[in-house]
Amino acid sequence: MSTGGESEGPVRGERRWPSVAAVVVAMALTLLRPKELRIAPVWVLPAVEIVLLAVLMVRDPGRIDKRSSFLRGVSIAIVALLVLDALVATVRLIAALIEGGAMTNSPEILLAAGGVVWLSNLISFALLYWELDAGGAANRAHRMPRYLDLAFVQQISPEVAPPHWRPGFGDYLYLALTTSTAFSPTDVMPLAFWAKLAMGLQSLISLAVVGLVVARAVNVFS
Template identity: 35%
Template sequence: MSKTSTAVNAIKAFGTDSGDPKNTHTEPRWPAVLALFSIAGLRFALPDSLAIGPSWLLIVIVGILLIPTTWARLRGSDLLSQTLGYILTSIVTLDMVWSLTLLLRALPAHTESPQELLRSAAALWIANILVFASWYWRLDAGGPRARELRGVHTDGAFLFPQMTLDNEAKREMGEQCWSPGFVDYLFLAFNTSTAFSPTDCPVLSRWAKLLMMVQALISFTTVALLAARAVNIL
């Protein structure tokens, strides 16, 4: 086999999961990976006083932990890959919550300039969307790998519009094997942070309702902070 063929096969293997050979539907992981790096990248918008360690620390941690996570997934170690994914998402969540706490403490102390506070609040608001989208994606219906193995998404914590279609309508729309991807959960998280509601997706699970309450509270806090600082500046 030529080196070119070997490289092509390696690239194809990176985008698929090991497991049941009958499973023909694999969900791309790159949107979730991009979201994690985006959360870490937003750290550069925060002043040093609102972050733990240097600005580059979180992005390095994400990059290092993604190596064994990807390795475990490609080797078919679904439990290990899922556990490492939980750890990775927990780290970026705790970092965001800690920065938000420091931001709220800095507000009455006037230790940061209004511009820095506004920039930090905006960065944390975006990070809040990405963090909770990651959690919804990882937890709903057992996670992405469990959804892949089932082949079609019919039950979960959220009632997506595609789940309400009858079989005939699904066939006509080519959605017989529809399953939510990261973008679906990102849309859900965005709606929660902007409209403070799931809009098109009713929430069925209690854990999902609790998570959405926490996300909406964080979003409301940062939006209120942005409004308060804007009024003071004007």
């Protein structure tokens, strides 16, 4: 098993565009939610996120390889806002399913709202894993810690991966997808407490959203 440590050879950070694209998609999903699932006017979150993204891209354009407490704080703020927004939307959706209302009386609207909330959580948790694992993308580009937060197959069995392999955003997106669909770890093992907590919470959210939305939609159809 790889124990991390200083990387050999030149530092080459991952490209920024996959994570930026994920943030943009998450912002777009907020525009598709029914008003009952929002806590602020529809333009507020996208406006704040665009400003924060602009700061990141101006201060560290291209690949993510600049270690800075300021930039990391901005990046964490972007992810935290998306996670909080997704969690609030989930709570409001579950409350609406329990209490009933105009949104839950239409199976088409209900399924669409449930799908949007489910995707919002998936993307938000992918960004959360990407941002917190091993100190973030910039830190991973320079070094991996001796003790891993999330253990990927390529780290447990380095012989199956290229030299100096590092997880990229796509790997964390796949982690979030499998956690939301399998409701448990698959090929990535959470070792740190925060990772176990996050994956457990994501599994519970996905199970609740899928189970309640489908059950309610079937009830309305029948």
